[in-house]
Amino acid sequence: MLEVLQDPMTAPPPLPAALPTRYKKPNYHLLHALPLPLSVTPLPPLIPHNPLSLIHIIIAYLFPPVSSHPSPLHKGFFHSSTRSVHITDQETIKAFWNHGFFGKGNLSRSEPTWVIRRRRALGVIGRDEALTAEEVTERRRGERKGFKKERARLEKEKRDRQLAEEGKLTLEGNEDQEGTASGSSSSTARAVHFAPLESPSSRRRSLERPVADVDDIEHLQLTLEEAFFLSFGLGALELMDADTNKKIRLKDTLQLFRAHTYFPPRNPQSSFEPDDPFMLSYVVYHHFRSLGWVVKPGVKFAVDYLLYNRGPVFSHAEFGVLILPAYSHPHWADDKSRKEGRELRPWHWLHSINRVSSQVKKTVILVFVEVPPPLDDDEEMGVADLLARYSVREVALRRWLVSRNRD
């Protein structure tokens, strides 16, 4: 009796089984809980009348039970040829992608998933095993398309039935039926044509299940700004030169990266202008990262950066950032070529950027970076002091349409 009662509880309810399979995303909130690749432990509570708690706090502060930084530090290899930092260690890739969405896979569109897709294509893993985000999206879209097609078919059937009832479906109806019949026959012909393409892979999958596994040849690429933020801003990354396999010091890193934002790369020992591309873009990158945004490159939307609220897996980017140097310091007052060359851009350019951004429902932010005057030759400055000389102004921009902005 008890068993009989338990049976309907344990048995899966029939309704969900009848529904088409929903491709579930992994729990991103759990996976990407940390906003940066650092672990944070809260300090013990302060109890005012207990002096021991203060000592406890001091000890916990000075000697934390868990280090915030990984202990050996993550390693990245700077490649001059690709002007990027390569991460090959799987743990590091996971840490940087999952906690802060740094970098992109060099064979994927964002998250490094090449090996999974490859394994699935070769039949090492099943069709629905360990779906990547883009595969889930693709299937969703496929499903949606199929659903729309089905809906249109049903609607047409209903309409035809209605017409037949009203007696209007006579000659035209017959013609229609003939049309659909010929259409279906052609579609079956097409299906026959495509079938051989589909079958060998599935047969191979079923027959040769134990295929030799695929080696993961993908690495994570960090842009220079990301790498510099991870090493200078967070201290979580140790940069190595890929050619010499030696550590690069922080001060040298800055010079090296500044040299590599020019093409062809300049000599890292030379002195750079205060408005070189790396400084401008890094200042903006650091600014938005420190405000908690996830900053990704925005070339595909014709902007410099895209700002994600929590990360690309959670929502679409809300803002596109354009970096513009501003020469309002009196030092640049006489520098006509700089002002005209980089500060003045044609109006139609701004309109085109704004149109492209509003097509994809993003707001453009013009970020003006105030360029400080150049340093004297004998002046030496730390990286932090160097960056502190820059300031950033933001102006949000949106297409204004009379009809849509009326009260």
Place this chain on the structure above:
Amino acid sequence: MGTPTTPPELFPIYLVNSRYFLYDADVISDVRRTHRMSGCLTGTLPQIPQQNIFLGLPLELMPEEALLLVEKGAAYIIDDVSAHERGLRGMGEVDKKEYLEELEQDRKREVEEYIRRVEEKRDIFVRRSNGEGGEVDGLEQTARGDGDNEEGRRIFENSSVPNPIKASTATTATNVLIYYPTPSSSHPIYHYHPDPSDMLAAGPQPERTQGYPLYKHLHERGYFLSPGLRFGCQYMAYPGDPLRFHSHFVVNGLGWDEEIEMQDVVGGGRLGTGVKKAWMVGGEDGEGQVRTFCVEWGGF
């Protein structure tokens, strides 16, 4: 005002504050028909200056259009400010008197026309109130007596005026409010056409902009080009009259050695493809040959 030496098809383009204008509707339609230039209507109503859906004269030309018309020998540039001042100052006493007389004549003609219309209406009214109208309005008919013309006039005219005949003659003076129709082209006094050979009134040649070679190249191939600022480009290229066709290209004229950012190419591709057009860049190479390139955004 055209002198006999001037061929009739040579028309002036007025330069005001480095913008090029046409004021004459006939010239504008001719430019559109024979020179394939649509320009931009910029005039608005003084009482509703904010509406910009229906714009009228004058027509603004792009500098490229003005330059091309001048190069073709179809038009000449006039510096409108100096021409206007010269026109007014150069006007002698005789001219001035003539002009004022002409104005007065116009006014008189208008007033006479107005009075004629008023009388016509009054006659109609009187005839109606005497004839079939009287049967309908029996009460008024009895009050008015037996259809006196003067009575009818009194009813039609303002009743406070004692003598209606006198009042109607008095309207010939200044107490009648008349709305003059605005002429479609400006009066020659304000737009006196200096001779094309008149060096003093001649404006500077339009500047050869960077996009001009590409503009000319496309124009020669039958395209209508209109300014594309609000579409994010320099020109929109229509395969025919913009009233009949959608544009095919979003055009940007560049220098041959000009550097263009990758990001802007991406943006251009998206811009064009998003509205089912092609983004075109082009320029003149070293040998004076114009070459064009189209970019489309193909998502993978």
